[in-house]
Each structure stands twice: as C-alpha cells, then as structure tokens.
Amino acid sequence: MAQKQTILAQEEAERAIVVTLILPGSAASEAEDPLEEIRGLAEAAGANVVDGLYQNLKKVNPRAAFGKGKIEEIGQIAKAKNAVLIVVDYDLSPSQGRNLEKDLGIRVVDRTELILDIFSTRAQTKQAKLQVELAQSEYMKTRLTRMWTHLERTEGAIGSRGPGETQLETDRRLVNKRISDLRKKLKQIEGRRHREAISREYPYTVSLVGYTNAGKSSLLRRLTGADVFVADQLFATLDTRIRNWRLKDTRELILADTVGFVRDLPHGLVASFHATLEETLNADLLLHVCDASAADLDIHIRAVDTVLKEVEADGISLLLLLNKWDRVSQDDRMILLNRFPDAIPVSAHTGDGLDRLEEVIGQYLDDWSLHLEVSVPASDGRLLADFRRISRVLHEDYEEGNWVAEVTLSPRHWNALRHELLAQGGDFKVVGAVESH
Ligand SMILES: Nc1nc2c(ncn2[C@@H]2O[C@H](COP(=O)(O)OP(=O)(O)OP(=O)(O)O)[C@@H](O)[C@H]2O)c(=O)[nH]1
Ligand SMILES: [Mg+2]
Numbered sequence: 001m002a003q004k005q006t007i008l009a010q011e012e013a014e015r016a017i018v019v020t021l022i023l024p025g026s027a028a029s030e031a032e033d034p035l036e037e038i039r040g041l042a043e044a045a046g047a048n049v050v051d052g053l054y055q056n057l058k059k060v061n062p063r064a065a066f067g068k069g070k071i072e073e074i075g076q077i078a079k080a081k082n083a084v085l086i087v088v089d090y091d092l093s094p095s096q097g098r099n100l101e102k103d104l105g106i107r108v109v110d111r112t113e114l115i116l117d118i119f120s121t122r123a124q125t126k127q128a129k130l131q132v133e134l135a136q137s138e139y140m141k142t143r144l145t146r147m148w149t150h151l152e153r154t155e156g157a158i159g160s161r162g163p164g165e166t167q168l169e170t171d172r173r174l175v176n177k178r179i180s181d182l183r184k185k186l187k188q189i190e191g192r193r194h195r196e197a198i199s200r201e202y203p204y205t206v207s208l209v210g211y212t213n214a215g216k217s218s219l220l221r222r223l224t225g226a227d228v229f230v231a232d233q234l235f236a237t238l239d240t241r242i243r244n245w246r247l248k249d250t251r252e253l254i255l256a257d258t259v260g261f262v263r264d265l266p267h268g269l270v271a272s273f274h275a276t277l278e279e280t281l282n283a284d285l286l287l288h289v290c291d292a293s294a295a296d297l298d299i300h301i302r303a304v305d306t307v308l309k310e311v312e313a314d315g316i317s318l319l320l321l322l323n324k325w326d327r328v329s330q331d332d333r334m335i336l337l338n339r340f341p342d343a344i345p346v347s348a349h350t351g352d353g354l355d356r357l358e359e360v361i362g363q364y365l366d367d368w369s370l371h372l373e374v375s376v377p378a379s380d381g382r383l384l385a386d387f388r389r390i391s392r393v394l395h396e397d398y399e400e401g402n403w404v405a406e407v408t409l410s411p412r413h414w415n416a417l418r419h420e421l422l423a424q425g426g427d428f429k430v431v432g433a434v435e436s437h
Pocket of ligand 1: 210211212213214215216217218219229230231232233234235236237238258259260261323324325326327346347348349350
C-alpha cells in the first residue's frame, strides 16, 4: 500500500506535537476531546504524535494564530519531547504560518497542508493523483515564498510530500501552467469516465457517503462481497469503487463507495475531487454512513451535510445508517433511535440491520418505479432474464406460450426494454404507479 511505503521510507516517524486552537462555536469547541481528530490526521500522515495541547481563544491572533505565552509553552514542550514538527489544527494564513515557524524554530504544518499531504500519500489511481496535485498546486500558488519559511524541509517529510513539492522552487508562472495542464488531463479522464458511466446498464445507483472511518468500505464489502481496502485509519479510500449489488428480491443496482469526508475539508480539495464525487452526485439515493459509536457523532453528521451541500448533492434522497451498532451500549441505542427515528442501525461487522436496509432500499426502488403487466414470449430467454434481473417480479404466470408477469421497474430501464419487448412480439399494460411507502 502506498501509505506504508511512505512511512517506511522515512527512517523514523517524525515526532510531532498537535496543537488545536479552540474558537467559540467551532467544531473543536464542541468535541469531546478537541485533540482526537487532529491526532488521527497526524497519525494518518505517518507522524508519531508525542504530545498535544490546545488554547481557548476568543479570536485568532492575527500575527501567529496563538498568543505569545502559548507559543512559548509549545516551544518548551517541543524541546522537551524532541519534536520536529508542530501540527496546527487550523488553517493558518501564510504570514501566521511563517511567524509561528520563526518563533518556534520548528517546522509547522497546518490542517489544510496535513490533509493534502495525507491525500497525496494515499492517492492510487492516476485520476486521484492528478486531483491531489491540482489541489496542492492551487494551495501553493498563494504561498510561493517557500512554504512558511526558510526552515529546511527534508524530502519525504510530512507536509512536503507529493508531486507538488517540486513546484516550490519554481515561480508562479510555472505553477499556473502546471495547474492548467492538470485541469486538461483531468478533463480527459473525466470525459472517459462519463462515457463509461452512461453506458452502464443498471438503472439505479446508490452511493455510500460519510465521515472518514465510518465504515463505508466495510459496508460495500459486506453487501457486495467486493474485496476493497478497509482500515482503521482516516482516508483509507480515495477513489470511487463501484460494485453490482444484488438485492435478495433479485434486483441489481450499483453501489458506490467513495472518499470519506472530514470537517473543514480544504475547499480546493473538494473542488478537485468533484469528478470522483460524480458518482455520488448522480446517485438516486445516498446512504449516509456514520459511526454511531463516535463521541463526536453530531460534528461528523454536520460535516457530511456541509460537504454534500458544497457539491450540490443535498437534494438527493438520503438515508442515515447508524453503523458500528455492535459498539453502541444499550442506553445509547435508545437515545440514538429516539434522536434519529428514520435511521437504520446496522453493523458491517455482524451484518445486523442489513436485511432491513435491503427492504427499505427495495421500497425506494418501488417508489421510483413503474408498475406494469408484461407479456413476454417464453421462448425469448434473454428478454425474460433481463426482466428478472432488472425489474421486480410481483406475480408471474405462463399463458399460451407467454410469460405474463406483473413487474415494477425504473422508467429509464423501461425505455430500453419496451422496444425489445414489442420487437419480439410481446405486449404490456400499465397498471399504475406503485404505492408510496
Ligand atoms: N465494530 C465495528 N467496526 C467497524 C464496523 N464497520 C467498520 N468498522 C471498522 O471501522 C474502520 C474503518 O472502516 P472502513 O470501512 O475502512 O471505513 P471508511 O468509511 O471506508 O473509511 P475511509 O475510507 O477512511 O473514509 C475499520 O477498522 C473497520 O473494521 C462495524 O460495523 N463495527
Ligand atoms: Mg473507505
């Protein structure tokens, strides 16, 4: 795996201190442990987090984000713990970053840089690599005067990895040229993917979305048997994975897994990953997977809603899945079910709740479907098989050499099958729309 290589490539994990800035009303101010997430992110980048501290501030210090006293304290702790890296859970302005590095004499990486860095070590496909490089180049364009300061950056160190590093030595013109090249290349790939997507014959796409580490890939695996990468780490998945999912009622649909979200995802990154999120944007139904055992569940749910809005996917039907139900105590189960009465508790590990999930999805498919009575010449095995795979057969019979069935299916698919049915001498009758559930 790419991420392992990067960690191994460094002699020893960089000793890092994470520092969170807590502002009134910020997500960090509501978090159970304000350091937990940034620690997870730093570790996902391969750091060895040796300490963490936070400061409550009414407003950000314009010069170096933190107050003078706090910076001194960070410096002392860093020295005592032999840290070589300070990870700040905040989006520093270029001058704040520079000043902080100057004051501390230690390399500083902010939240955006850290997330971009993780993405660059995780990207596997050509498209993901280009997308990350584009986001990094955009970010660097505003910080060309050597990222933060003159402090030496070892090759392969956190915050300086990925193809974007070479851009640091070049000037703005070259970066701009690179950005437009990357955009062009991405467009080509996107065009190809788009053609693949429309040629797909399945009528419905259901997409798994959710906070990073919520269990999206685990669910894809459990539901479809796909051999996808699952790991207890942030941003394990960066590329969209699509699998056929056959429901117990024999209908098939497309289930898509994609990159996880995190709060305050760098804006440029969301924009760069637009194509990857396309599967999500085109889905008929979103399954919002959350880790029901997470202490910061509310923050996670809100962050996912925010990203969905940002990519304009907030109009799509959405079903909340309370995953990792096996890890939730009896008391908490009651509380969660009261708070989220429409959510479905599931466990990708034990498989609990997945039958119910299939039922509910089946109901959604019915709601979107046409209700017909078709008569197919029984000798046409292929057409018959298509109906079985694509439609839901409510009732079937054989009459005078014809397969006569009451079925529900998507309007899109009906368009395709209707032609074939009439060409083969079959017939149909519209029974009506299926009743809503
Ligand atoms: N106990 C328990 N653990 C789970 C469950 N589902 C997933 N996990 C664990 O949670 C961790 C993350 O799972 P993934 O499926 O990789 O999560 P993801 O949402 O795809 O994460 P990213 O790709 O990083 O966004 C893994 O260690 C899984 O084994 C569950 O139902 N119960
Ligand atoms: Mg995943």
